[in-house]
Amino acid sequence: MAEIWPSVAGEGLDLALGVFPKGGANIATTYIGLFTAFTATTVGTEGQSQSAYTEVSGGSYARQAIASSSWGAQAAGNGSTGRKTTAGQVTFPTATAAWGTINGFFLSDTSTGGAAGHCYFAANFDDLTAIVVNTNDIVKVTPTIQFNP
Amino acid sequence: MARCFLLYDDGSHVSFNEPADAVYHLMRQGSAGLRGLFAEESGDELTVRDVLEDMVARGKEHDDGTPAVLAYLKEFFHG
Numbered sequence: 001m002a003e004i005w006p007s008v009a010g011e012g013l014d015l016a017l018g019v020f021p022k023g024g025a026n027i028a029t030t031y032i033g034l035f036t037a038f039t040a041t042t043v044g045t046e047g048q049s050q051s052a053y054t055e056v057s058g059g060s061y062a063r064q065a066i067a068s069s070s071w072g073a074q075a076a077g078n079g080s081t082g083r084k085t086t087a088g089q090v091t092f093p094t095a096t097a098a099w100g101t102i103n104g105f106f107l108s109d110t111s112t113g114g115a116a117g118h119c120y121f122a123a124n125f126d127d128l129t130a131i132v133v134n135t136n137d138i139v140k141v142t143p144t145i146q147f148n149p
Numbered sequence: 150m151a152r153c154f155l156l157y158d159d160g161s162h163v164s165f166n167e168p169a170d171a172v173y174h175l176m177r178q179g180s181a182g183l184r185g186l187f188a189e190e191s192g193d194e195l196t197v198r199d200v201l202e203d204m205v206a207r208g209k210e211h212d213d214g215t216p217a218v219l220a221y222l223k224e225f226f227h228g
Contacts, residue, residue, distance in 0.1 A: 065164055091161065
């Protein structure tokens with residue numbers, strides 16, 4: 001499992017504010033990707049966008065779609081405060097070449113890799129440990145988003 | 150061909166940038182609970198012909214793994 005903190009990406013905060021209270025449209029489909037940038041214990045700053053999140057490339061890597069129905073009911077957050085929702089486990093394709101060292105994941109609005117689209121949220125893995133993906137490995141992530149007051 | 154995804158009976162799915170990656174995934178992970186391979190944009194189920202044509206278009210017809218790939222295609226996909 002991994003947690004996402006809303007202060008990570010300014011684009012994510014803009015999206016939330018755009019829906020409430022501004023009544024704007026939500027994104028059509030959420031995609032999850034894996035980043036190799038930063039470290040196992042750090043992510044980008046609020047001002048950094050998708051281009052800062054260097055992503056896995058090649059080796060059959062592909063971003064995965066997460067349907068809105070996959071996200072569970074809102075529940076008490078981890079720790080003493082906040083609210084969270086957790087999606088079903090996401091499975092990435094079997095790696096056909098080494099993917100390198102992955103420090104976490106992000107949520108975007110596009111299926112295209114690279115710097116396309118927006119990075120709404122990003123997080124390291126719960127155990128704050130990078131994963132090294134080699135040929136024939138499979139990465140599985142169960143993403144959680146938590147908002148703290 | 151655009152992205153595609155393997156759909157399983159429990160509703161889970163795995164997306165791929167090209168069908169050949171889906172076939173490789175099946176060869177390594179098996180096909181338990183597999184419902185089929187579908188185009189992400191149209192939702193249409195892909196046939197053996199679709200997959201092969203995409204592989205040829207990408208210049209993968211001479212891959213060493215082609216015979217095994219063909220065997221899996223015939224076993225798991227229609228058309």
